[in-house]
Each structure stands twice: as structure tokens, then as C-alpha cells.
Amino acid sequence: MRVPITTRGTLFVVLAVFFLLVGWRIQALPDYTLARVVQDFLNALTLGSLYALIALGYTMVYGIIRLINFAHGEIFMLGAYFAFFAMVLTPLPLALALLTTLLLGGTALLVTRSLFNLESPKKTAGLAFPLLVGIFVLLGFRQLGWIEALFLSMIATAVSGVLLELVAYRPLRGAPRESMLITAIAASFFLQNMGQLVFGPYVKGFNPETVLNRPLSFRIGPEEVYFTGVLLVVPLITGLLLLLLNFFVTRTRLGKAMRATAQDAEVAQMMGVNVHQVIALTFFIGSTLAAAAGVMYAIRFGQIHPLMGLLPGIKAFAAAVIGGIGSLPGAVLGGLLLGFIEIYVVSLFPTLSAYKDVFAFVLLILILLFRPSGLIGEDLTEKV
Amino acid sequence: MAAEPLLELKNVSAYYGPIRALNRVNMVLYPGEMVCLLGGNASGKSTTLKTILGLVQMGEGEIYFRGERIDRKLTAYRIARGIAVVPENRRVFPRMTVRENLEMGAYLRSDPEGIREDMEYVFSLFPRLEERLSQPAGTLSGGEQQMLAMGRALMSRPRLILMDEPSMGLAPKLVETIFKIIKSVNERGITVFVVEQNANIALSIADRGYVLQTGEVVLQGPAQELLHNEAMRRAYLGEV
Ligand SMILES: Nc1ncnc2c1ncn2[C@@H]1O[C@H](COP(=O)(O)OP(=O)(O)OP(=O)(O)O)[C@@H](O)[C@H]1O
């Protein structure tokens, strides 16, 4: 038995419960000033946005091939490292820039060619030329700002995600689900260790001089509210990416093919959809979102590490399940919810702050017990 | 018939892993024909349609469509050449709207003008669909879903349409309507290959029929002959 609840209704109940609890607790804290209200809210929105971006990758891949891509946290980590190197190492010596361009651009092209079905050489060249020139110019002439680094990292990470799919998962198409799951865990370990080997097993500081970590402040009445730019930029960029994603899946031909494949892969094939292409595209998009999250997470917390994908990865996975795995709005809701819970628990119940990483999983267990299809998940019984 | 065959299966066998589901099947469909495929449960009817589309692993044999050998081609290629399917159990995309489902039917086309014309044609066959364009397909009634599945197949402007049990689970009145529409589609020149459990109604409007049994063709011939065939009557038309 499952009580039918609409998305909007669920959203309302979740928000109401959350704010009631927060409000009730704030009553009891005399030193909870207006400044803290703003700071906590921005902190929560930022963390939640990052979880949401990562959770989308889990939910999209699951929706298409019913695989929990355990290596998704490592894709997130790669995103952070790519941006780090893009900012630290540029400008590259021109020869090296050329080499990197050909390597990255070449792989990107190979990947996107099959992704977007660019059969005609003219179309391919039309995409290849600006892409290659763009990457070369970015790498070769000056030190990159964070936005350019973010953009490059999204491309490089997307290519990595598609390669992961190609190498690790595609050969297992049609194999039992457990085989894919075990492969995903192996891929995750592999990338973690590979990262430690190649990037070094240390924490690296990631504090680019950008608007992101410029301290900002404004006054509310008698109080001064302090925060950093990243707390505004992360929700903004996340919102922008969500709009783009929404446009893609509801308005474009490939986006609709993706939804169709998630709903019934065999029939999508009967309509002429190339399912391999759609799966690769799913990894491509999920990885760009993870890269964006990785870069912004690194800037937010000021450091990167080869194992940095572990905890955010698992939490975002929990977020995807809490929201309803397979559902895009569910992943966003789950991510935001975890972000808010984590920040507000630490802020309102300082004695519990040592347990802040536990709440995601407590909530996960509760959801699995009482509403296994997630807050706004698609009803699993719908498919007859 | 003297015309070139539209579709021809020559000695086709198909497998699910080690299990053989079709055994050296031979079939021919001529342009403009309506042919029905009969047989009991698990006789391989759906498998035949999926093999034509390239969704089942094919063993030996050859498939020709419009004179071209297609059995090694991708599914998308076969569809682009003019084959469409109305799958068993309708299988509309439940969380996409009626309009999006129809658009998926035209997935491989890039002529907006022609797509619009064909959508109009689909609405003329099934006015009900036009009224429900922005409704999620999963909330349609069974009959409406069947109409949508048929409309979706027509959206690719096919030469050959494969239908897998279009009457399944529908009220008798609606079955009659659906078959009238199938007939009218066929009269537009679209070749129809229809799988049916309901042999009486299928044979009454088809030109010819094939009968499958455990993956082999055991009977074939003009519909009228099959309708009056002794073995056929005993096995499939529910007479003793
Ligand atoms: N995906 C599959 N994997 C393994 N075996 C399958 C698969 N699909 C069908 N089969 C087997 O192939 C045989 C033929 O199945 P098929 O679906 O073609 O029968 P059918 O004639 O369409 O039956 P029905 O009238 O019940 O739809 C059956 O024995 C079935 O169990």
C-alpha cells in the first residue's frame, strides 16, 4: 500500500516540518541573531546545492541502467583536480598546451561524435575547430580564472565519465546487475588509488584569489552579516545548471530520448533510439554536473584530496535515494534537504556537531523503512 | 503475386542465449498486404517481430526489406528504412505526455512539416488523442493507450507496420473499432503484419496468414483458406 502523494504536497510537508523544527529550536536560543539566520541559510543552500548536483548524476545513471555508479564520487574528485591544475599550471608552454589540447580535444571529440551522432565530417569539423582552438587559447596564454577552469574541468570530467562508462560498464551490458555493481565499486577504488598515485596522497590547498572567497558583508538593522562570495555564487550556478538540465530533458530531442529510455529502454530502441548513445550521454551530463560540484566544493572548503569524493559521494547517493532514485526533482530535493539538515543541526544543536555526517544516513534508513520509493520517487509499481 | 516482396524472412532462426525461439522460419510480405501471424502462447510470434527489428539475437538466416539485406543492420537503420512497431502490451512511455510519445515515434525524422502532417493524420484516426495531448500517457485508459501506441508507430511514416496483439485486453466493441482503423491504415498503402490471438477477427480482414508453433511455421495461406482449414479450426479457432 502506498498513499498517493503529489510532488507539491510532499514538498510542502517536508518544508513545513523542517521550518517548524528550526523555528521551535531557535525560540530556545537567545543568541541566535538575524546575522546567523542569514549565514546558516546561505551555508545550507550552498551545501545542499552541491549535494544536489552530485545526486543528479547518481539518479540519472540509475534511471537509465539501474546502476548505482559508486565511482561517481571519484568523478566529482576528478572535477576538482582538473580545475586545480587548470588554474595552477596555466599558462602552459605552447608545445605542452598544444599537446594537451590535442589529447583532451581529441578524446572529447571522439566521445561527443558518437554522443551527438555527428556523422557528417562537416558537422564534426564545425564542432571540432572552435573546441580545439578554444581549449588551446585557454591553456596557452595566461593563468585561468575559476570560471574558465570550471568550464575546462566540466569538459575533461565529462570525457572521463564517458570513458569510465565505455571501459567499465559497457562491456557488461546485459550482464546481471550485481556484476555491474561490483565493477562500479572496483572502479571507485581504482580511481581513488589512481588519484593518490598521480596527484599525491596529500591535501592540496585550493584558494584561488577570486570573488568566491572575497569576504562580503551587509547590514541588517544594527547587525553586520559576514559571508564569502561563494555562498551566493554556488546557488546561482547550480540554479543555472538546473535550468539548463531541465531545458535539455524536456525540450530537446536527445533529452526526450533519454527520458524515454529511462521509462522503457526496449521500446525506446523500437523508436530508433540508440541506447548506447543515450547511456553515454547520461554519463556525460552527470559528470559535468559532478565536476561543477567538485570545483565549487573545493573552492568552498579551500582544499582538495584524492579521497575527497568519498563522503560527499555517499551523502549525495543517500540524497538521491531519499528524494526517490530515478527522479530528477527528487535528487535536487534530497540534496537540498541533506544540506539544510546538516548545517542546521550543527548550528542549532552544537553538542551534536560531531555526528553531523550521520544524519544523512539516519534519514536514509527512515526513508527506506517508510517510503522506499523516496519522497517524490516514481512509483515502482507503475510499470506493469 | 508478381510484385517484389517488401519483407522476406529466409530460413531465420533466433535465440535467447542458448534457447532457440525461432526455427528456420520463412515468410514473405508483399507491398500493401495485410498479413496476420497466429499461434498459441510462447509460439514465437513476438520474437518474430523483434527479430525483424533486430532486437533479438539472430542465428542463421537472412532478412530482406525493400530488396536490401537488413539482418546485420542496426535497429535504428531498419526503422529509418520504414519499419514501425506497435509493441505487445502497448508500452507507451508512461511519464511522457501524449504529444511527447508521438514525437518519440518520429524520433528519426527531421522534416517538421511532414511530422506535423502525420500528426494531423493520427488525430484524424484517433480524435481522442488530440484532446489529451498534454496528459501523461500513463494516465490514459487501456484503449487510449492502444490508440497512442498505434499513433506513435504511424508517426515514423512507415511502409511496414508490425502490430503485436493490438486487441489484447480491449472490450469487444473497441476491438472492432481498432481493426477498422488497422484496415484503413492498410488501405492507405501501408503494409500491415499483425500478431493476433483472436484468429477469427484477424483472418476476417487479413489477406493471408502464417501460423507458428514452437518457433516453426506449421500452416500458411490465404486468410479465407485458413479460416476453413480443419486443423486450424481445431487448434486456434476454439472449435472442437
Ligand atoms: N527475453 C527473453 N529471454 C528468454 N526467453 C524468451 C525471451 N522472450 C521470449 N522468450 C521465450 O521465447 C519463446 C517465444 O516467446 P514469444 O514472446 O515470442 O511468444 P509469443 O508467441 O509472442 O507468445 P504470447 O502469445 O504469449 O505473447 C517463449 O518460450 C519465451 O519464453
Ligand SMILES: [Mg+2]
Ligand atoms: Mg507475444
